[in-house]
Amino acid sequence: MIIDFRVTVPIREWVDDVEEAKNLFLNSFMRGYAESAYEVSAMYEVTAESMVKAMDAAGVTYGVLQAEWALGGYRKLNDAAYQIAKKYPKKFPRYYLTVNALEDDDMVKVVEREVKERGFSGVNFQTWAQRMYPNDKRLYPVYAKCQELGIPVTIHSSINFTIDRSIDFSRPVYIDHIACDFPDLKIVANHGGWPWVNELVAVAWKHKNVYIEIGAVAPKYIGTPGTGWEPLMVYGNSLLQDRVLFATDDMVPWQRCVDELKALPLKDKVKEKWLGLNAAGLLGL
Numbered sequence: 001m002i003i004d005f006r007v008t009v010p011i012r013e014w015v016d017d018v019e020e021a022k023n024l025f026l027n028s029f030m031r032g033y034a035e036s037a038y039e040v041s042a043m044y045e046v047t048a049e050s051m052v053k054a055m056d057a058a059g060v061t062y063g064v065l066q067a068e069w070a071l072g073g074y075r076k077l078n079d080a081a082y083q084i085a086k087k088y089p090k091k092f093p094r095y096y097l098t099v100n101a102l103e104d105d106d107m108v109k110v111v112e113r114e115v116k117e118r119g120f121s122g123v124n125f126q127t128w129a130q131r132m133y134p135n136d137k138r139l140y141p142v143y144a145k146c147q148e149l150g151i152p153v154t155i156h157s158s159i160n161f162t163i164d165r166s167i168d169f170s171r172p173v174y175i176d177h178i179a180c181d182f183p184d185l186k187i188v189a190n191h192g193g194w195p196w197v198n199e200l201v202a203v204a205w206k207h208k209n210v211y212i213e214i215g216a217v218a219p220k221y222i223g224t225p226g227t228g229w230e231p232l233m234v235y236g237n238s239l240l241q242d243r244v245l246f247a248t249d250d251m252v253p254w255q256r257c258v259d260e261l262k263a264l265p266l267k268d269k270v271k272e273k274w275l276g277l278n279a280a281g282l283l284g285l
Contacts, residue, residue: 002258003279004055006154006190006215006247007063007092010046014072014080018044024071032161046250048084052091058254061276062285063091064122064247066154067098070129074100082118094283096122096154101138102130108145115149121283122152128160128169135177143178147185152282154213157200158191172200179207186282188213188245194228201231204240211282212240214274215247219260233265241270245279 015021021044025034055063065085067077078097085095097120099107114120123146127134134155146153155175159167172193179187187207192214193200204210212232214222222229236244248257262271279285 001062001276001280002058002060003246003276003283003285004060004063004215004248004254005188005213005245005279006249007051007055007065008068008250009065009077009080009084010048010051010250011043012045012047013084014076028071029162029164030071032163036161043250048087051250052088054254055091058258060254060258062093062279062283064279064283065092065095066122066124067096068124069098069100069126074098074103078114078120082120085119093285094121096120096124096152098124098126099142100130101127101132101136101142108141111142111145112149115151120151122146122154124154126156128156128162128165128167131165131169133169133174135174140181143182143185147182152186152188154188154190156191157189157193157196158216159195172196172203175200175210176203176206179203179210183207183209185209187211188282190247191216191249192222192229192232197228198231201235201240204243205235208243211243211245211278212236213245213247215249216251218252219257219264223260223264236274237266237270241267241273242278242281244274245282246275 011021025031065081067081069077081095085092097114101107111123125134156170157172158170172189175187175189186209188211189200190213192212200212204212221227248254
């Protein structure tokens with residue numbers, strides 16, 4: 001069983017037209033992504049249907065579909081996530097909403113309504129997009145509601161490629177603060193913490209409710225010495241082997257990610273855990 005813990009809503013599924021999406025990426029704080037190593041231009045062509053076909057071809061059993069607020073309205077993204085999940089329920093049995101704490105809406109009520117009325121089962125936080133740290137006290141009522149509802153949260157915990165927002169917004173050490181204050185909240189740190197991998201490993205070692213997700217990273221780099229991923233390869237193969245989650249974030253092709261992870265110098269049983277068993281346990285699948 002292979003579970004992609006982070007599948008984000010394709011651009012085409014929430015914008016009014018492709019040209020609008022291109023303008024958003026090329027003429028906003030997000031334009032750094034178009035200039036990075038990621039093939040952002042190819043993302044304009046992805047649809048929910050083509051995404052599901054690529055996942056099937058790579059042998060991915062399930063995906064956790066996540067709305068990701070960075071551009072556009074969070075409501076539009078949540079609506080798109082819901083519609084895709086309802087269209088492909090077998091592929092996306094779990095789907096997460098996103099929030100924008102800078103909106104006037106009561107985000108606690110938004111979360112409770114989406115969970116109870118539309119079946120969302122987690123919340124994705126992209127706090128750097130709002131120039132907020134994940135341990136900002138304005139987010140604490142939402143974390144408290146997620147802990148009460150028994151649903152996980154996912155938090156961007158790695159570099160961002162914006163042109164005007166510090167990468168410091170996403171340092172893993174801030175997850176340590178959240179885990180201290182919400183010990184029963186399941187916290188998934190997105191993107192493996194790079195370039196602070198050692199820091200995230202320490203946070204996950206300290207807190208049993210913290211998981212490390214490796215989306216948007218080609219696994220071959222995780223296994224390449226000198227890239228900064230060595231702590232995850234060591235501890236993810238031993239002490240933390242039950243809390244590493246495979247993911248793509250739609251940023252690297254599914255087949256490539258699966259093949260490269262299987263080629264990593266990990267124990268066979270650990271590869272199975274990373275690829276799906278850990279996620280299955282967390283998601284109740």
